[in-house]
Amino acid sequence: MPWYKKLHWQIILGLVLGLIYGVIAASQGWVKFTSDWITPFGTIFINALKLIGVPLVLGSLVTGVASLSDIKKLSRIGGRTILIYVSTTIVAVTIGLVIVNVVRPGDRVPEQMRLELQETYSADVERREAAATETRDRGPLAMFVDMVPDNFFSSASNNRNMLQVVIISIVLGIGLIQLPQEKAKPLVDVFDSLSHVVIRLVDLIMKMAPIGVFALIGGTITSVTGDDPSQILQLLGALGFYMMTVVGGMILHIIFTYGFLLKTMTPLSFKTFYQGIAPAQLVAFSTSSSGATLPVTMERVEEKLGASEEVSSFVLPLGATINMDGTALYQAVAAVFIAQSLGMGLSIGAQLTIVLTAVMASIGTPAVPGAGIIMLVIILESVGVPSAGIALILGVDRILDMLRTVTNITGDATVACVVAHAEGELRAPDLSEENDRMVSHR
Numbered sequence: 548m549p550w551y552k553k554l555h556w557q558i559i560l561g562l563v564l565g566l567i568y569g570v571i572a573a574s575q576g577w578v579k580f581t582s583d584w585i586t587p588f589g590t591i592f593i594n595a596l597k598l599i600g601v602p603l604v605l606g607s608l609v610t611g612v613a614s615l616s617d618i619k620k621l622s623r624i625g626g627r628t629i630l631i632y633v634s635t636t637i638v639a640v641t642i643g644l645v646i647v648n649v650v651r652p653g654d655r656v657p658e659q660m661r662l663e664l665q666e667t668y669s670a671d672v673e674r675r676e677a678a679a680t681e682t683r684d685r686g687p688l689a690m691f692v693d694m695v696p697d698n699f700f701s702s703a704s705n706n707r708n709m710l711q712v713v714i715i716s717i718v719l720g721i722g723l724i725q726l727p728q729e730k731a732k733p734l735v736d737v738f739d740s741l742s743h744v745v746i747r748l749v750d751l752i753m754k755m756a757p758i759g760v761f762a763l764i765g766g767t768i769t770s771v772t773g774d775d776p777s778q779i780l781q782l783l784g785a786l787g788f789y790m791m792t793v794v795g796g797m798i799l800h801i802i803f804t805y806g807f808l809l810k811t812m813t814p815l816s817f818k819t820f821y822q823g824i825a826p827a828q829l830v831a832f833s834t835s836s837s838g839a840t841l842p843v844t845m846e847r848v849e850e851k852l853g854a855s856e857e858v859s860s861f862v863l864p865l866g867a868t869i870n871m872d873g874t875a876l877y878q879a880v881a882a883v884f885i886a887q888s889l890g891m892g893l894s895i896g897a898q899l900t901i902v903l904t905a906v907m908a909s910i911g912t913p914a915v916p917g918a919g920i921i922m923l924v925i926i927l928e929s930v931g932v933p934s935a936g937i938a939l940i941l942g943v944d945r946i947l948d949m950l951r952t953v954t955n956i957t958g959d960a961t962v963a964c965v966v967a968h969a970e971g972e973l974r975a976p977d978l979s980e981e982n983d984r985m986v987s988h989r
Contacts (some may be wrong), residue, residue, distance in 0.1 A: 554753065558829040561757035562764055569768025574791040578769045585764035589833075592759025595752045596830075596839040599745045601703045603842050604712050604864040606742030611860030613735045615832025621721070624966060628862050631962050632870040633906065636806050639954075640905045643796045644880035644898055650795075652788035653887020655938065703967040710868045742860065749842040755828070760833040767945055774799075786943050793880050793947055797873055797954045804872075805961040812965045813973065815852065823851035824960045831952040835945070837867045837959070844956050848963050855972035859963050866959030873954025877947060878923045885927065885936035897930040904929045 571583045612621060689971045696702040698866060702711040723731040808817055817819045821828075827847045831840040845863050854862075879901050886893050893901075904926045967973040 554756065555825045555829060558760050558826060558833075561761040562829065562833065562905045565761040565764030566768065568761070569765040572765060572769050580853065581766055585762050587762070589759050589762030589766055592752070592755055592763070593834050593839050594690055595755070596834065596842060597836075597864060599748050599752070599842055600838050601712055602741055603745040603845065604867075605703070605716050606738045606740075606745060607717035607845065607856070607860035608713060608864050609720045609723070609738040610735060610742055611857050612717055613723040613731065613738075614857050618721070618724065621724070624861060624970065625865075627969060628865060628962060628966055629869075631965060632866060632958075635800075635804055635808075635958055635962070636870065636872050636875050636906050637902065637968075639800050639876040640879045640902045642800050642804075642875040643793075644883065644901065646796045646799070647792050647880045647883040647887075650788060650792045651887055652786075652792045653884045653889075655788045656786070656888045679747065693824040713864055713868050716864070720901055740906050743854075745842065746846055749846050753830075753843065756830060757825075758987045760829065763833045767949075770945075771935075787938065789880070789884050789940065790865065790943055790947065792884070793877050794950060796876050796880060797950060800872060800876060801954060801957055808961050808965050813968045815973075820852065820961075820964070823847055824957065827954045827956055827960070831956045835948040835952050835954045837871070837952055840952070840956050844960060850961050852960065852964055853974040854963050854967035855970075855974070858967040858970060858972050862963040862966050863959050866962060867956075870958055871951075871955050872958045873951030876923075876954070877951045878905045878926050881923055881937075882926050882930065882932060885939055886930070886932045888939055889933065889936055892933060893930060893932075901926060929957045 568585075569581075572578065572585075634789070692712055696708065696711040699715055702708040702715065725737055764777045806817065809817065809820055824844075824847050827840055827844040830843050831837065834840060841863060844867075845859055848863060849856055882901055882905075883893060883898070927933070927936065964973060
C-alpha cells in the first residue's frame with residue numbers, strides 16, 4: 548500500500564496543511580472566512596466522534612464487565628487498572644514539579660508582558676474563577692455524589708457526564724453477572740452488538756479525519772492569533788520556557804514512565820506500540836479530547852496492539868475519565884510557574900499539596916477540551932496562589948491542551964496493554980497494511 552494511503556500519514560498531512568493555512572489566513576485577515584467556512588468541518592468531525600462516545604462506552608463496558616464472569620476477576624482487573632492509573636499520575640505530577648523547579652520558567656517572564664497578559668485575558672479569568680468557585684464550594688464528597696446520577700438519560704445526553712455513564716455501565720455489567728447465563732445472554736448480546744456497530748462507525752468517521760484535523764488546526768491558529776500572526780510569536784517568545792517545561796515533562800513521562808511499563812510488563816516493542824497507537828495520538832492532538840478520541844483508541848488497542856476486547860472495553864473508558872497524566876503534569880508545572888512569575892515561593896508542603904490536589908483533580912476532570920484550566924484554578928487556590936495568574940498561560944493553553952491529551956491517551960493505551968498482558972489476554976499485534984481496515988477500501 549502506498550504511504551499516502553495510510554491513515555496516520557493522511558492525518559499528518561492534514562495537520563501540516565492546517566498549520567500552513569492558519570498562518571496564511573491570519574496574515575491575510577481571513578479569520579472570519581475561516582470561522583465560517585473552515586472551522587465547521589472540524590466541529591463536525593469532533594461532534595461525530597462525540598456522538599458515538601456514550602454508545603461505545605455503554606456497549607463495550609457493559610459487555611466487558613459481564614464477560615468477566617465473576618466479581619473476583621472484575622475486582623482484580625479493576626484494582627490493577629486503578630492502581631496503575633493513580634501511580635502513573637503521581638509520577639507525572641512529580642516529574643512536572645521537579646522540572647519546573649529546576650528550569651524556573653516563571654523567572655523569565657518580563658514584567659510588561661506579565662501585565663499585558665493579565666489585562667488581555669481578564670474576562671476569561673473571571674469566567675473560569677466563577678466555574679472553579681462553583682466546583683470548590685460543592686463540598687469534599689461532591690465528586691462521589693456526581694458519580695451516581697439520578698437520571699440515566701440526562702447523563703447520556705452530555706459527554707461531560709461520561710464518568711456517570713461509566714458507573715452505570717459497570718453497575719449494569721455487575722448486575723448481569725449475577726443473573727443466570729440464559730437470562731443475561733439476550734441483553735449482553737444487545738450491548739455486544741451495539742459496541743461492534745459503533746466500532747464500524749469509527750471506520751467511516753475516520754475517513755474524514757484528515758479534513759477534520761486540517762480544519763481544527765487552521766481554526767486554532769486563527770483563533771489564537773486573530774488577524775495578527777505576530778501575536779502568537781510574542782506569546783511563544785514570552786512563554787517559551789514555560790511551554791518547553793510542560794512539553795519536556797510530558798516527553799520524559801511518555802519515554803520513561805510508559806516506556807518502563809511497556810518494557811517490563813508487556814512483550815510489545817516501542818516501535819510496535821507507537822506505530823499501532825499513532826492515529827489515535829494524532830486525533831487526540833487535533834481534538835484535545837480524550838473522550839472524543841476514545842473510539843479510535845479502542846479500535847487501535849484491540850486491532851493493532853492485540854489487547855482483548857474484554858480488557859480494553861473496561862480499561863480504556865475508565866482511563867478516558869480518570870487517567871489524566873498529561874493534565875496533572877501540566878497543572879503542577881502551571882501552578883509553580885504562576886507562583887514564580889508573581890514572585891511567590893512555594894514550600895515543600897505546598898508542593899506536596901499540589902501533588903495530592905492534582906491527582907484528585909485529574910480523576911474528576913471531564914475528558915473535554917479546556918477542562919484542565921478550571922481544575923488548575925482550584926489547585927492554585929489550595930496553595931494560596933492568586934487564581935488571576937492563569938491569565939499568564941491562557942494564550943498558549945490551547946496548544947498545550949492538544950499535547951496533554953496525547954499524553955493522556957498514550958497512558959490509557961499503555962495501561963490497557965499492561966493489564967491485558969497480566970491477564971494473559973494480549974495476543975500478537977497485527978500491524979500489516981492489508982489488515983488496516985481504517986484506510987482500506989472494502
